[in-house]
Amino acid sequence: MKLYNFNSGPSILPQPVLEQAAAAILNFNETGLSLLEIGHRTAWFQEILQEAKDSVKKLMQLDDSYEILFLHGGATTQFMQVPMNLLNESDTAAYCDNGTWGNKAVKEARLFGNVNVVADSSDRQYQYINKGFNIPSDSVYLHLTSNNTVEGTQWHQFPEANTPLVADMSSDIFSRPTPFNQFSLIYAGAQKNMGAAGVNLVVVKKDILGKVTRKIPTIMNYQKHIEAGSLMNTPPVFAVYVSMLTLKWIIQEGGLEEMGKRNQAKSALLYHTIDSLPLFHAPVAKEDRSEMNAVFFLNNPALEAPFLDLCKKEGMIGVKGYRTVGGVRVSMYNALPLESVEVFCGLMHDFAQQHG
Numbered sequence: 001m002k003l004y005n006f007n008s009g010p011s012i013l014p015q016p017v018l019e020q021a022a023a024a025i026l027n028f029n030e031t032g033l034s035l036l037e038i039g040h041r042t043a044w045f046q047e048i049l050q051e052a053k054d055s056v057k058k059l060m061q062l063d064d065s066y067e068i069l070f071l072h073g074g075a076t077t078q079f080m081q082v083p084m085n086l087l088n089e090s091d092t093a094a095y096c097d098n099g100t101w102g103n104k105a106v107k108e109a110r111l112f113g114n115v116n117v118v119a120d121s122s123d124r125q126y127q128y129i130n131k132g133f134n135i136p137s138d139s140v141y142l143h144l145t146s147n148n149t150v151e152g153t154q155w156h157q158f159p160e161a162n163t164p165l166v167a168d169m170s171s172d173i174f175s176r177p178t179p180f181n182q183f184s185l186i187y188a189g190a191q192k193n194m195g196a197a198g199v200n201l202v203v204v205k206k207d208i209l210g211k212v213t214r215k216i217p218t219i220m221n222y223q224k225h226i227e228a229g230s231l232m233n234t235p236p237v238f239a240v241y242v243s244m245l246t247l248k249w250i251i252q253e254g255g256l257e258e259m260g261k262r263n264q265a266k267s268a269l270l271y272h273t274i275d276s277l278p279l280f281h282a283p284v285a286k287e288d289r290s291e292m293n294a295v296f297f298l299n300n301p302a303l304e305a306p307f308l309d310l311c312k313k314e315g316m317i318g319v320k321g322y323r324t325v326g327g328v329r330v331s332m333y334n335a336l337p338l339e340s341v342e343v344f345c346g347l348m349h350d351f352a353q354q355h356g
């Protein structure tokens, strides 16, 4: 049976990327060695790492005031590593609490300094993004989550701030044209739109570093990673390789303009289908809907289980909502073809006919 992969993360990757990655595990670039058997300080891996960094810079259109790092630990490590490197104990950082992941970032930042939650949409179950909030001018930085993977909201316009912007872009990185140069620090776990689990992309503007007085453990110190060129210790070689292949795929397919068009088309079709069938409803504020993760419910909760059963039977993978939210969540990352959304929407129509 054909499967349609709507997983929220780790999630669908482009087929050519999987094929190249599989081949490299057996015989990397005709070297007779597996990619998993070569040293990370070889010219071979240096080239992979350089190509990954160059591709990030190209896609983000960044100048040399930024550094590109590939680090361990997933986005969750960045929840602590960001404030450890940027926030003195007596200073205050502004945070947006707009979802499950952003809320975790707030909690970790409190371990290092003062946190001022300047935007909070938990009053309506994180179903919207705050707008027009005040950012005190003495904030060291403003942290936001560009796409709320769990709740299905996304920033479509970023706040204008005189404060350095820091963003967790784990679930919508490289999904659309983005004003990356408005940010001082961007991080993303690779496993949603960029590659395989196990590596974290950190893009940092050098001028925000070196300002905290605390002692930072070497492995947590962005400056030390910059000095070491992302090779302080053994990096997650395979995960970096898969990211490099995916980044190259994005460039070959037409870059962020093209990704944006495709993602817009997919999400527009799905939201239109939800809105047009009275059986379903999407609770997220329309202007804040995510193009990556669509969250919706059946108006009659008793129909949720039969709908999810049908999805399973028809090969729709990963569409059950996050455990704290429930309902249905359809993730439509870069590698998901429009056809998958078309088939899913067809299934929604069929189900609506049977139960309408």
Ligand SMILES: *Cc1c(COP(=O)(O)O)cnc(C)c1O
Binding pocket: 009, 073, 074, 075, 076, 077, 101, 145, 147, 148, 149, 168, 169, 170, 171, 189, 190, 192
């Ligand atoms: C998945 C996700 C995370 C957690 O990523 P890990 O790599 O598992 O630590 C953090 N933030 C966002 C927005 C996510 O989608």
